[in-house]
Amino acid sequence: MSDNIENIKEDMIGLLNKDSDIKKSWVEDNHPIDIAEALLELEDEEVREFTALLNNKDLADIVEQSEEKLQKNIIKTKTLEDIISIFSHMATDDITDILGNLPIKIRKKLLEHMKQDEAKILKELLGYAIESAGGLMTTEYILLYKGLTTEQALNKIKEIGPDTEVIDTIFIMNEEKALVGTVDLREILNFPDDMLLEEFMDDNLILVTPEMDQEFVAHQVAKYDLSAIPVVNKNNLLLGIITVDDIIDVIEAENTEDMFRMVGVHEEESINSPLFKSVKRRLPWLFINLGTAFLAAFTVGLFEDVIVQVVALAAAMPIVAGMGGNAGTQTLSVVIRGIALDEVDLSESWKLLLKEGLVGLINGIATGLVTGVILYLMYGNPYLGIIIFLAMMINLFIAGLFGYLIPSGLKLIGVDPALASAIFLTTATDVFGFFAFLGLAKIFLEYLL
Secondary structure, X not given: OOHHHHHHHHHHHHHHHHOOOOOHHHHHHOOHHHHHHHHOOOOHHHHHHHHHOOOHHHHHHHHHHOOHHHHHHHHOOOOHHHHHHHHOOOOHHHHHHHHHHOOHHHHHHHHXXXXXXXXXXXXXXXXXXXXXXXXXXXXXXXXXXXXXXXXHHHXXXXXXXXHOOOOOEEEEEOOOOEEEEEEEHXXXXXXXXXXXXXXXXXXXXXXXXXXXXXXXXXXXXXXXXXXXXEEEXXXXXXXXXXXXXXXXXXXXXXXXXXXXXHXXXXXXXXXXXXXXXXXXXXXXXXXXXXXXXXXXXXXXXXXXXXXXXOOHHHHHHHHHHHHHHHHHHHHHHHXXXXXXXXXXXHHHHHHHHHHHHHHXXXXXXXXXXXXXXXXXXXXXXXXXXXXXXXXXXXHHHHHHHHHHHHHHHHHXXXXXXXXXXXXXXXXXXXXXXXXXXXXXXXXXXXXXX
C-alpha cells in the first residue's frame, strides 16, 4: 500500500472517530480512486460508517472507481432511494456494470423504482453480453443534426453537454437520424458561426456493432487513435458510444486474462482470492500438467539403459529441455500478441511458421555451440558436446514451430490462443528435447563410454 493510500486511510479512521460530516475540501483534495483503494483496507462496518458521511454525488465518483467487491459492499448498505440517487450521478455504462453484478432481486427492485426512460435504457444495455461492444457502451453522448450551424451547435452543446460523458467528439446525424459523421469541438469553435456542420464534418467513420467482442473494439480504438467509438445498429442508428477510459480497462483485463491463461490460471484469480477458490481454479490445470510431465518422464524412461551407462547425460538433459522451453515461450508470446493485435494472417501461416522455425534453428546453433564447448571442457568428451549441440539445434527448431503452431491452431478451432498454451508448449519441448538428446546419445553410445 502506497504512502498516499495509507494517509487517506488514517484520515478516514480519524473522521470516523469524530463522527461528523466530511468536509467538501477533503474529498476534493483526494482522488476518488485513491479513496476507493483506501476503503478496501477498512473493515465492512467501517466502510458502511464512512460512506454514510459522504453525500451521494461524491460517493458516486468513488463507486465508479471501485472494484466489484467494494461496489457490492457499498450498495448493500444503502436504501433503494440512496442507490438511485447515487446512480443519477453516474454514467449509464458504469451503472450497467454494477447492476449486472448485483443479485437479480435487487436489480429488479432498482429498475422498478427508477424513472421509466432510464430503466428502459439500462435494461437494453443489460441485454448485451458483458464482453461485447453493447456491454461497454454508454448512451450519454451528443448527437446533432448535420444542418445546424456552429452557433446553433454550441448552444445545443451548452444545453446537453453537462449530462454527457464525452463532449470533445460530436456525432452527426442526417434526416433519417442515421450516423453520418463526427465533428471535434475544437473545429466548431474555430469555424464561422453560420457554417453548417455538414460542411466540415468527418464522414470517414470507424463503427462497431453491439455484438462485436470487446477485444476487437479495443483494437479499433488503438489502431485509429480514437477517444470514443460509436456503436450502431444495422440501420446505422447510433445506439451508444464506447469511451477510451473503458477501452483502457478492457486492454488491462485482456492482457491479464492472456497472461493468466497462458499458465492455466483463471482470469478472475487475484492475490486476495479465498484459499479454496484459488485451489479449485488452479488444480485442474496442474493435473493436466502432471499428465504431460508423465509423458516426458516416459520418454526419458525409454533410454534408462543409456543414462545408467553415461551419468553425465542426466546432468545435461535439463539444459536441452529448459532452453527449448524458453525459446518456445519467446515465440509463443510474440505470436499470441500478434493474434491479439490482428497482425497474424493465418492464411499465410507457412511463412510465419518457417520464419519462427528458422529463428529457433539459428538460436539453437548458437546456444548449442556454446553448450557443446562447455560440456567438452567439463567432461573431456567431444562426442558429448556434439550430441548436445545437435539436440539443442533440433529442440529449439521444434520450439519455434510449436510456439507458432499451438496458439494459431487454437485460434483456427475457435479457442482462445492464450488458453494454457505454455503448458502444451513445455510438454512438446520436454518430450522432443529428451527424445532428441537421449536418442542421439544412444546412437553415439560407444563413443561416450
